[in-house]
Structures are given as structure tokens and as C-alpha cells.
Amino acid sequence: MKVIEIKDVEKIYNDSEVQVHAVNGVSLSFEEGEFAAIVGPSGSGKTTLLNMLGGLDNPTSGEILIGGVNIGKLKGSKLIDFRLYNIGFVFQSYNLIPVLTAKENTEFVMQMQGTSKEKRNKRVTELLTAVGLGDRLDSRPNRLSGGQQQRVAVARALASKPKFILADEPTANLDSKSTENLLDIMEKLNREEKITFIFSTHDARVVKKAHRVITLEDGKILNDEIKD
Amino acid sequence: MVIIAVMLGIFGGVMAMGIMQGWIEQRIHASIYNEISHVQIHNPKFMYNEEIQYTIKDYGKITSILDTMSGVVAYSPRVKLFAMAKTAGAATGFTLKGVDAEKEMQVSEIYKNLVEGNFLEGEHRKPSIVIGSETAKNLKLINYQVTQGKLDSINREDFPGEVIDQISKIGAKRFRNENDFKSALKKVLSGNDYKRYANDLAKYFSFYRTRASIAITLQDKEGDLVYPVFRVRGIYKTTNTTFDAMNAFVDREVLNRYTGLSETEVNEIAIISTDNDAGALLAEKLSLRLPEQEVMSWRQLSPELAMYTDFSTLISYIYVIIILFALAFGIINTMMMSVLERIKELGMLMAIGMNKKRVFSLIMTESVFLTLTGAVAGMLFSGIMVAVLSRTGINFSMWSEGFEALGYAAIVYPFVTWQNYAGVTIMVIITGMIASIWPARKALRLNAVEALRTE
Numbered sequence: 247m248k249v250i251e252i253k254d255v256e257k258i259y260n261d262s263e264v265q266v267h268a269v270n271g272v273s274l275s276f277e278e279g280e281f282a283a284i285v286g287p288s289g290s291g292k293t294t295l296l297n298m299l300g301g302l303d304n305p306t307s308g309e310i311l312i313g314g315v316n317i318g319k320l321k322g323s324k325l326i327d328f329r330l331y332n333i334g335f336v337f338q339s340y341n342l343i344p345v346l347t348a349k350e351n352t353e354f355v356m357q358m359q360g361t362s363k364e365k366r367n368k369r370v371t372e373l374l375t376a377v378g379l380g381d382r383l384d385s386r387p388n389r390l391s392g393g394q395q396q397r398v399a400v401a402r403a404l405a406s407k408p409k410f411i412l413a414d415e416p417t418a419n420l421d422s423k424s425t426e427n428l429l430d431i432m433e434k435l436n437r438e439e440k441i442t443f444i445f446s447t448h449d450a451r452v453v454k455k456a457h458r459v460i461t462l463e464d465g466k467i468l469n470d471e472i473k474d
Numbered sequence: 475m476v477i478i479a480v481m482l483g484i485f486g487g488v489m490a491m492g493i494m495q496g497w498i499e500q501r502i503h504a505s506i507y508n509e510i511s512h513v514q515i516h517n518p519k520f521m522y523n524e525e526i527q528y529t530i531k532d533y534g535k536i537t538s539i540l541d542t543m544s545g546v547v548a549y550s551p552r553v554k555l556f557a558m559a560k561t562a563g564a565a566t567g568f569t570l571k572g573v574d575a576e577k578e579m580q581v582s583e584i585y586k587n588l589v590e591g592n593f594l595e596g597e598h599r600k601p602s603i604v605i606g607s608e609t610a611k612n613l614k615l616i617n618y619q620v621t622q623g624k625l626d627s628i629n630r631e632d633f634p635g636e637v638i639d640q641i642s643k644i645g646a647k648r649f650r651n652e653n654d655f656k657s658a659l660k661k662v663l664s665g666n667d668y669k670r671y672a673n674d675l676a677k678y679f680s681f682y683r684t685r686a687s688i689a690i691t692l693q694d695k696e697g698d699l700v701y702p703v704f705r706v707r708g709i710y711k712t713t714n715t716t717f718d719a720m721n722a723f724v725d726r727e728v729l730n731r732y733t734g735l736s737e738t739e740v741n742e743i744a745i746i747s748t749d750n751d752a753g754a755l756l757a758e759k760l761s762l763r764l765p766e767q768e769v770m771s772w773r774q775l776s777p778e779l780a781m782y783t784d785f786s787t788l789i790s791y792i793y794v795i796i797i798l799f800a801l802a803f804g805i806i807n808t809m810m811m812s813v814l815e816r817i818k819e820l821g822m823l824m825a826i827g828m829n830k831k832r833v834f835s836l837i838m839t840e841s842v843f844l845t846l847t848g849a850v851a852g853m854l855f856s857g858i859m860v861a862v863l864s865r866t867g868i869n870f871s872m873w874s875e876g877f878e879a880l881g882y883a884a885i886v887y888p889f890v891t892w893q894n895y896a897g898v899t900i901m902v903i904i905t906g907m908i909a910s911i912w913p914a915r916k917a918l919r920l921n922a923v924e925a926l927r928t929e
Contacts, residue, residue, distance in 0.1 A: 355826055
């Protein structure tokens with residue numbers, strides 16, 4: 247089942263003298279449960295594409311359909327609500343709320359969705375245990391290592407069972423051991439929860455783990471490889 | 475910082491409110507219980523020139539009404555006239571009030587403010603008069619003498635040893651006025667010691683000449699001058715030096731012997747009710763029942779007092795508003811910094827699905843919470859201070875002369891009601907909310923993508 251359909255999407259930035267085609271006529275689709283990486287050099291359009299997929303930026307032309315909904319037509323609070331219920335984010339620098347514990351950070355999105363406390367507790371405990379932090383529920387981010395914080399961020403992104411998760415350079419600030427641990431966890435959760443993961447990355451280890459690698463250059467798809 | 479600023483601001487505002495209300499409350503109480511009472515009844519013609527022949531008609535009927543009317547706690551009939559008083563050394567004028575001591579003590583607290591003697595107790599060959607301390611001063615009935623007894627009991631913490639040794643050289647001479655006494659002090663004390671201690675020494679070594687005789691000149695009801703002599707057997711001192719200078723009390727029956735008035739002929743009935751509002755209401759009811767009399771409430775007798783009562787709370791709140799206005803800028807500054815420092819975090823929150831309404835209320839709630847925390851701390855602190863100071867009082871006696879000339883006490887007991895605290899709390903919450911609007915709007919205008927890129 248197609249979770250995401252990108253149809254001939256362009257993003258053009260108008261600088262004072264020059265037009266920049268950050269994304270130039272990209273068409274793609276992603277199925278449920280995919281574990282895909284978008285790679286390319288700096289300036290290839292990976293982050294711009296990811297931002298548009300996440301509804302944080304609008305395409306200049308083309309369509310992005312998520313679960314059949316054209317997110318380009320959503321505005322204001324409708325777009326924000328769509329993100330809340332359908333898209334999970336994992337950021338490069340974790341972006342946990344420093345005053346909340348691991349548990350509270352993880353359940354944050356579910357709280358905004360109005361999920362009951364009982365359901366939240368169950369889901370949060372389940373996820374934090376799955377990422378290996380079952381004994382650190384009440385730890386604040388400043389008590390966790392970089393790898394542990396990123397695992398909490400993954401748990402947070404998964405907590406509300408979104409349609410897919412966007413991870414922008416999630417391993418960029420981690421050492422190799424933490425990266426391996428994180429990728430293993432994400433792969434495991436991808437299998438168990440059947441949630442699509444889309445990475446934007448330079449990290450070869452991520453590329454190695456990914457089941458599909460999409461290479462971008464100058465805003466266009468250079469290659470789209472599905473591994474066996 | 476916001477919490478401390480709000481705490482100090484609230485403390486300042488509540489204390490200022492408490493002091494002002496305490497001052498006004500004391501002034502009102504003193505005014506009503508020493509000077510004007512809650513209600514006064516007069517013959518309408520009496521109010522023009524206060525001539526004693528204009529007595530209240532149907533006195534018996536009125537007292538029957540007052541004896542049974544609800545809202546009347548006590549009343550005192552008075553004869554009231556202007557008199558001149560003379561002693562060997564001086565003369566002055568004042569309002570002489572002929573009262574029934576027992577009834578008068580139920581409507582007035584003058585008897586509680588006696589500094590010498592008693593309030594018209596007993597029968598004497600020479601009838602008694604109770605005068606104010608200012609009258610005693612004007613009639614030179616305050617003398618000054620360095621007695622051994624007073625030297626022995628002087629507080630050596632108030633006056634250094636060498637000063638006490640010097641003033642003992644003055645000897646036991648009696649001085650009839652303050653200037654002469656101070657001249658004597660100047661001769662024995664150094665310049666600095668004189669400047670520093672002369673007023674306090676004059677106060678300490680002063681004494682009232684009770685049992686002095688005063689010759690009074692007054693007009694009887696026929697308009698003829700009569701010249702009774704009274705003996706000073708009581709001296710009072712209120713917080714209003716003007717009142718103290720202008721009012722003296724004698725027994726009504728005694729005064730009637732000179733004025734020719736009868737037992738049922740009085741110029742004024744002063745009435746005390748349960749409280750100030752009840753007093754105003756009582757005056758209205760009495761006006762309707764006694765249309766031929768001049769019935770005045772304390773609000774009419776003293777319009778400035780009514781104004782203080784009506785506006786004191788308002789003025790107190792204006793002080794608090796000014797303080798909160800200044801605080802608002804502090805809150806805006808702090809919350810703006812808070813938003814700018816958390817741009818990335820706010821970008822993340824918007825990215826994961828926090829809508830504008832939630833972002834707005836996040837900033838507002840933080841601001842209100844900070845402000846409220848500071849306010850609660852400030853009110854707790856000021857509550858404790860007010861509780862302590864309402865017992866001990868705040869001593870402004872360095873400026874007592876000025877205060878008492880205006881009728882205000884030099885020692886003020888701050889006074890804050892629970893309604894004041896509630897009102898200030900609400901104002902603080904509103905201030906916090908208003909002050910957080912600008913920072914909250916700043917947060918709303920953030921672009922999630924750009925915010926996430928912030929270092």
C-alpha cells in the first residue's frame with residue numbers, strides 16, 4: 247500500500263539574482279513498512295525534499311500525497327494536525343525537551359493527541375523498553391548519552407503510530423557504537439511496527455542498513471535502488 | 475528573575491496599600507470615635523452660628539426613638555458653645571461641650587486618650603473641666619522641671635551620661651513654657667547635644683499642671699456673658715492636635731447652671747452605630763423620622779472622611795497598578811529572552827505537531843505561572859510583615875507634629891483585607907497574561923524549518 251506519493255515535485259527558491267531549483271521534478275512513492283535512505287551530496291535537495299514530505303515546506307509545483315491526502319492543499323492548523331497524527335520526526339540533534347523525562351518526552355505527542363493516560367503509559371513503557379531504556383524512564387535528557395537521547399527521540403516519533411517517520415541525519419552526532427545500536431533498533435521497530443522510515447543521510451552505515459537507497463543530485467533522482 | 479521581581483513588586487504594593495489603608499482607617503476611627511460620631515442631630519438653626527438658644531425640640535420624643543431604634547448603639551446629648559479660656563499666663567478659645575460623662579464615654583473614646591487625670595469623675599466644689607493637650611499648651615499649663623525623680627528614672631539608652639550630668643545642673647527650677655526651658659538647656663549643653671536632644675528632653679521633663687484653674691467666658695441663653703471658673707482635672711491627647719486645641723468638656727448639669735438651659739435643652743445628640751455603613755443608613759432613617767431636625771451622618775459632617783473611605787481602596791489599587799505596569803516590562807523582557815533562547819525547541823514542537831494555539835498558550839501559561847509564583851511569594855512575605863506590623867505599628871514619630879496637625883497618627887498599623895489580596899492576585903494574573911502576548915506572538919511567527927536550523 248502506498249503511504250507516500252510524490253508527483254513531479256519542484257521547489258524553486260528565488261534568490262535576488264538567480265533561481266535555485268532545490269528539488270527539480272522528483273517523482274517517487276513509498277510503500278508501507280519501507281526502510282529507505284535518501285542520499286546525495288550537500289545541496290542535492292535531500293533536506294528540502296524531506297521538509298516537503300514532512301509538510302514543513304510547500305512545493306513550488308507538483309503534489310505530495312500522504313495516505314491519499316494532498317498535503318500541499320492543507321493550510322494552517324489543518325496541516326499541523328495532519329503532521330501530529332501522521333508523521334513522526336527524528337532530528338539530527340535529538341531535540342528532546344530538556345525539562346521532561348524520557349517517559350514524558352516520549353508521550354508528548356500522544357498527550358497532544360489527547361490519548362488517555364493508561365494507553366500512553368502502556369505504549370511509552372513498551373517503546374522505551376524496546377529501545378533499551380526501560381530502566382531510564384524518569385531520566386532527563388541531561389542524564390542520557392547522545393545515543394540514548396536519540397533512542398528516546400525514536401520512541402517519541404513512533405509513539406503515536408504515524409504513517410511514516412522522517413529522520414534527518416539521525417546518526418550525525420553519534421559515535422559508531424551508538425549508531426549501530428540505533429540503526430538496529432530502528433530496523434527492528436520498522437519490522438515490528440511496519441512503519442515506514444525515510445532517512446536523509448550522508449552516513450554509509452545508514453545506507454548499508456537501508457533496504458532502498460534513493461540518490462539525489464542537483465535536485466533530481468540519480469538512482470533509486472531497492473536491495474534484495 | 476521574574477519571580478523575584480514580581481515578589482518584590484507585590485510586597486511593595488501590598489505594604490504601600492496596607493500602610494495607606496491603615497493610616498486612613500485609623501484616621502476614620504479616630505474621627506468618628508473622638509470627634510464626630512456616626513450621626514449628629516441638631517436644631518437646623520443651630521448649624522448657622524452654633525448659638526446655644528437653638529436647642530433640639532422634642533428632646534424627650536427623640537430619646538425615646540433612639541432608645542428603641544435598631545442601629546443605635548449609644549447616644550450622648552451635648553450642650554455646645556464657644557468659650558474663651560484664661561489662665562494667669564495666657565488665653566485661648568475653644569468649643570465647650572457640656573456632656574453627661576457616662577453617656578459621653580459610650581460614644582467617644584476621649585476618656586481613653588487621657589494623659590492626665592480623669593474624665594469628669596466625682597463632684598467637686600470647683601467644677602471639673604477636661605481639656606486637650608494643645609489647649610494646655612496654649613494656656614501654658616505645661617510646665618518643665620528637672621526633678622530628681624525624673625533624673626533617676628531617665629532611660630540612659632536614650633540620653634548619654636554626660637548629657638544627663640549636664641542637665642542636672644539646671645536644678646529644680648520650674649519653667650512655665652518650652653522656650654524658657656530650652657534656653658536653660660542651651661546654657662548647659664554643647665551645640666550638638668542641644669540640637670540632638672533638646673526636643674526629647676523637653677518632652678521628657680514636661681508635665682501638665684492639673685488642678686490649675688481656668689476662667690471661662692461664655693454667653694448664656696439670653697446672650698449675657700457669664701464667667702465661671704473650672705479646675706482642670708483631665709487632659710487628653712488624640713492624634714489630631716487641631717481637635718485637641720479646639721474642644722473641652724465639662725459636666726452638662728454644671729454648665730446648665732451658667733447657661734440657663736434645662737435638663738431637656740441640648741444642642742447636639744451624638745450617636746454611635748454598629749459600623750460606618752450602618753451609621754450612614756441610620757442617619758437616613760432618622761432624617762425621615764425627624765424631618766424637623768437637622769440629622770447629619772458622618773459622611774456629611776466630614777466629607778473628606780467620606781472621600782477617604784470611598785477612594786482609599788481605589789488609590790491603593792492605583793499604586794499597585796503603577797507597580798504592575800513597571801513589572802510588566804520586566805516580564806516582557808524575560809519572556810522574550812525565553813522565546814529567543816528556545817527558538818530551536820519551539821521549531822521542533824511545531825514540527826512534531828504543536829499547533830499555534832498550543833504554542834501561544836504555552837508561552838502565556840509559563841508567564842502567568844512565573845508571575846503567580848512571584849505574586850504568591852510576595853503576598854506571603856507581605857502578609858507576614860503586615861501581620862507583624864499591624865501589632866507593633868510603624869513608628870513615624872519623627873514627623874509626629876506634622877501628622878498630628880493633619881489628624882493622622884504618627885504610629886500606623888498597616889491593614890490589608892483578604893479582598894485586597896484577592897484583587898492583587900487577579901491584577902497580577904492579568905498583568906502576566908498581557909505581558910506575555912508580545913513574546914507569544916513572536917513565537918507564533920517562527921518558521922519551523924528556519925527555527926530548527928538555529929544553533
